[in-house]
Amino acid sequence: MYKIIVAIDGFSSCGKSTTAKKVAENLGYAYVDTGAMYRAVTLYFIGKHVALTNPREVAQALSDIHISFRRNPQTQVNETYLNGLNVESEIRKMTVSDHVSPVSAIPEVRRAMVAQQKQMGRTKALVMDGRDIGSIVFPEAELKVFMTADPVIRAQRRQAELLAKGEMVELNDILENLKKRDHLDTTRAESPLVQPEDAILLDTSFLTIEEQVELVTGWADARIARLNRLSEAHRKV
Numbered sequence: 001m002y003k004i005i006v007a008i009d010g011f012s013s014c015g016k017s018t019t020a021k022k023v024a025e026n027l028g029y030a031y032v033d034t035g036a037m038y039r040a041v042t043l044y045f046i047g048k049h050v051a052l053t054n055p056r057e058v059a060q061a062l063s064d065i066h067i068s069f070r071r072n073p074q075t076q077v078n079e080t081y082l083n084g085l086n087v088e089s090e091i092r093k094m095t096v097s098d099h100v101s102p103v104s105a106i107p108e109v110r111r112a113m114v115a116q117q118k119q120m121g122r123t124k125a126l127v128m129d130g131r132d133i134g135s136i137v138f139p140e141a142e143l144k145v146f147m148t149a150d151p152v153i154r155a156q157r158r159q160a161e162l163l164a165k166g167e168m169v170e171l172n173d174i175l176e177n178l179k180k181r182d183h184l185d186t187t188r189a190e191s192p193l194v195q196p197e198d199a200i201l202l203d204t205s206f207l208t209i210e211e212q213v214e215l216v217t218g219w220a221d222a223r224i225a226r227l228n229r230l231s232e233a234h235r236k237v
């Protein structure tokens with residue numbers, strides 16, 4: 001069976017990781033949330049008061065950081081570990097959301113994360129979501145999806161999620177954070193968020209989670225079937 005890479009990019013909180021996780025499950029593929037990697041770096045930088053404009057401090061901090069993902073046996077969900085500590089819940093808090101975009105715009109940070117991400121994709125059978133997966137990390141990905149949704153709907157969904165975890169945040173604060181991050185992410189000099197020309201656009205504003213998962217899984221199945229047919233035809237020649 002042909003194995004592919006599914007690259008999912010898009011704006012903040014439009015459903016990328018929720019969709020990517022379920023599509024990976026459906027395909028029996030590994031899933032990597034690259035936003036979690038940038039969030040873990042940010043958590044470390046905040047804790048160590050790393051000066052973002054000091055290249056030596058940034059390089060030292062990056063060499064001290066080890067990020068990994070481990071499956072929680074109870075929830076079956078991949079959780080993020082920073083230097084051996086589970087930081088899954090810490091990295092989702094607003095403090096990290098407020099600082100992550102400037103940290104992820106630093107070229108040295110991107111180089112370090114992209115190198116690890118490329119390694120993770122060397123055996124394919126991977127669904128990865130982020131901001132530069134189809135454009136920089138895996139420009140050769142067999143399926144690229146670019147997700148978007150109305151900003152107010154995105155903020156409402158994120159607010160409900162934070163509330164369920166006991167964090168009460170004003171809708172407007174979330175909306176401002178989303179808009180600010182989208183602006184920084186799309187305008188930064190180093191690998192900005194762009195929709196690759198060969199990506200399929202998916203607006204989730206009026207879709208249910210099940211509908212968006214079904215769409216992306218269907219596109220992936222179609223790509224795999226086509227590549228299987230091509231390789232079979234090639235084998236027969």
Ligand SMILES: Nc1ncnc2c1ncn2[C@@H]1O[C@H](COP(=O)(O)OP(=O)(O)OP(=O)(O)O)[C@@H](O)[C@H]1O
Nearest residue numbers: 012013014015016017018035157158161207208209
């Ligand atoms: N179609 C949908 N309908 C309702 N809620 C949704 C839908 N898609 C995603 N959500 C919810 O919206 C929230 C944000 O989704 P998710 O974390 O997947 O977005 P994301 O694009 O990965 O965000 P980020 O870029 O900030 O990591 C989650 O609480 C998720 O359950």
Ligand SMILES: Nc1ccn([C@@H]2O[C@H](COP(=O)(O)O)[C@@H](O)[C@H]2O)c(=O)n1
Nearest residue numbers: 034035036038100101104130131132181
């Ligand atoms: N490939 C990526 C992924 C993420 N970022 C930055 O991290 C922030 C948090 O990402 P979430 O997916 O958890 O929202 C995001 O706003 C980007 O600044 C990135 O640069 N590249």
